[in-house]
Amino acid sequence: MSDATDRNVCPTKGLNDELLLSPKTSLLLYNSYMNAEIITIGTELILGQIVDTNFAFIARRLAEAGVSVYYKTSVGDNEKRMAETIKLALSRSDVVIITGGLGPTVDDVTRPVLVKLLNLKLVLNEHVLKYMQTYFDQRNIKMPQNNVSQALVPNGATIIENKNGTAPGLIIPVAKKYIIVIPGVPREMKPMLTESVIPFLKANFKTEGIIKSRVLKVYGLGESRVDELIEDLFRDSQNPTIALLASHLETKVRMTVKAKNDIEAEQLLNLMEVKIRERLHENIFAVDDDTMEKSVAMLMTLKKLTLATAESCTGGLLSSRITDVAGASAFFIRGVIAYSNESKMESLKVRKLSLELYGAVSKQVAEEMAEGVRITSGTDIGISVTGIAGPGGGTLEKPVGLVYIALSTDKEVISKEFRLGGNRIWNKERTAQNALDMLRRHLLAR
């Protein structure tokens, strides 16, 4: 911290107000509502070779911080079109956030375009060069010569250090506006955005209130039934607004609220969540990023029970989802994937007579599989699936998508028939989801 250049550094871990607001950094504090606009740069985006996941991440974090985003543009690594896009964005938005084009190759033209457009110069930043050198040293790699270009920084720009890569982020003041440039690599971009850019925007702009959403995930009710049950909330509630999004694995009820701050947002979301739960009850299996398997794991652990699985058509997917949850080994003892009739008989003690009389895809065999895996594994619960995933193997009587799921305890065996009729992957996924949901409901009632 010996010279002005070094002071121009915005650490990614938390925001150092002193540094950011120092006169030398030429960042001006002023209070006004603001809107931001996002530009993602890369020819691979514009050719459709990769899906732009950065944008949703950035937009969501900005909305939650109370920053309005009205436009998002993607453009290739082309100097003219990039300059035009940035110029337009500056004309209508207070903050322009640019991702991508910061790499060390000649294709990466974001910095050259910016200095030309804003009439700035690229200056070698010793601090950046030093941390880049450390980055390569730690990995026992000699720093390639062309990486040095990444230490060239527009004069007047504040640096955001890159913990997970080499290119620094840049905050460039332009009159009363800002251009903020962050790398396109998600692993590098995300911490910079949440740890530096958002705090910087909050410190420098008054926000107009925040937008926050929460998702309740529903299973076991069709989309139209969910719609019916919450139709009045759906229609009458202005804040939060409610939206339904259905897929083959869940129906999401998304509440989106505008509020003065996070506390008010949470209160409004909680209030509406209570109302929706009064209508949908235990059909809600998880909130936001939580999953069906996580709910199952929590209930299994809470009730101190053990589990074994017997799978046919899901081929291991059911067990794999259960073991995705950290700590699953505390309750998950054994899984058997019995694709052939022989393995159903040997590993699961399914009777030959049942296979002959009813076939491998039948209620009877499903129940024997669940019983068999529970008893041979010595667990409290055994759950089984058998079905025809497709595309082959279906008949008129037993079509692709016909599935039986059974659950066995020392007190009872319950089973259920499903007729799914999608493609192979879809059928595997829905069957695993149905099995987990059956288990979840059993645990809730137990």
Add this chain to the structure above:
Amino acid sequence: MSDATDRNVCPTKGLNDELLLSPKTSLLLYNSYMNAEIITIGTELILGQIVDTNFAFIARRLAEAGVSVYYKTSVGDNEKRMAETIKLALSRSDVVIITGGLGPTVDDVTRPVLVKLLNLKLVLNEHVLKYMQTYFDQRNIKMPQNNVSQALVPNGATIIENKNGTAPGLIIPVAKKYIIVIPGVPREMKPMLTESVIPFLKANFKTEGIIKSRVLKVYGLGESRVDELIEDLFRDSQNPTIALLASHLETKVRMTVKAKNDIEAEQLLNLMEVKIRERLHENIFAVDDDTMEKSVAMLMTLKKLTLATAESCTGGLLSSRITDVAGASAFFIRGVIAYSNESKMESLKVRKLSLELYGAVSKQVAEEMAEGVRITSGTDIGISVTGIAGPGGGTLEKPVGLVYIALSTDKEVISKEFRLGGNRIWNKERTAQNALDMLRRHLLAR
């Protein structure tokens, strides 16, 4: 087909030139190079609530058809900003493709905005109304009154029928340019784009040549080693250009070629593929959308061998990936997920002594698991994985990410140690990938 309105219909299945080029549809045929621009509409996009996957799909299909895309903009359901965005796009592009905002609710303003901007009128289209009615009839649902709004079509627009939903697509001529509007729901958008929009553009514009890419998927070599091996091709080849994309499950070598037509593109890609294969050999496990498990399944079927799996830390993921491939039941006989020591002993005949002496995560136990599952299942090959997926369970001696994989045949048992050290899901995924790759290489050499 009795009146002018009905003739204004472009069926999604194949393009009916007569209809599209009829004078009544006011579509003009002219020859010139062209560029397209894409606008995706929806407040849920701009709030970051969903990831825009439509754009990459559309951009890729256009590039492959020889249509240059230079800009992509996303904007919320806001009339003013939507109008401004469309106006700007029309000023710089020949074709503007808009997705989203075609639903039946008041939020869906794409059609109203367009008629206002272009000085058109919304006219009830009887043909659309009729197929929408059929759509609801087939699903035994009464058509909601507000869906009728979707049959209101700008005068002069050509209709693209929607096989998978209600809102029709629209082709609207504007001077010598076109605005093409398609729904935002991917299931509805995709067939419209490939079956109607692309053929329409090809028929109405001369294309400047096409851009096509092919991905070779590599495993078993680090990214920097791949880089070294093809460095000169990488550096010297202008067409196709070559890019590397590394993730924890593969390194992709993407070749992107510009060519006059599809045949020339394929030739250039084939030529380069041969050169790259000469460097990377069997480390290339699949091409484009093909997967490691598909390669394994093809080899297993070709060699007429049978397989059983024994999994610990992957918890079923290995088997699930194998059974994702249609026809896996022909070679995949049985899988065992042995999470506990007891189940390793009972189901897989692992010796108690080995568990006590070496521990469950050891070369010895991995090999006994592979042997055990092969012999008890009566298959040609047995493959096993045991490891510490994390986050718990690691020790100084056996840290999270330590994994052993073994493969047993009637002739030999081979095994390999891996030190991965990622998070739980990452470790599961890499372990399954390593196991599949070991099996693939064994089958190639066999």
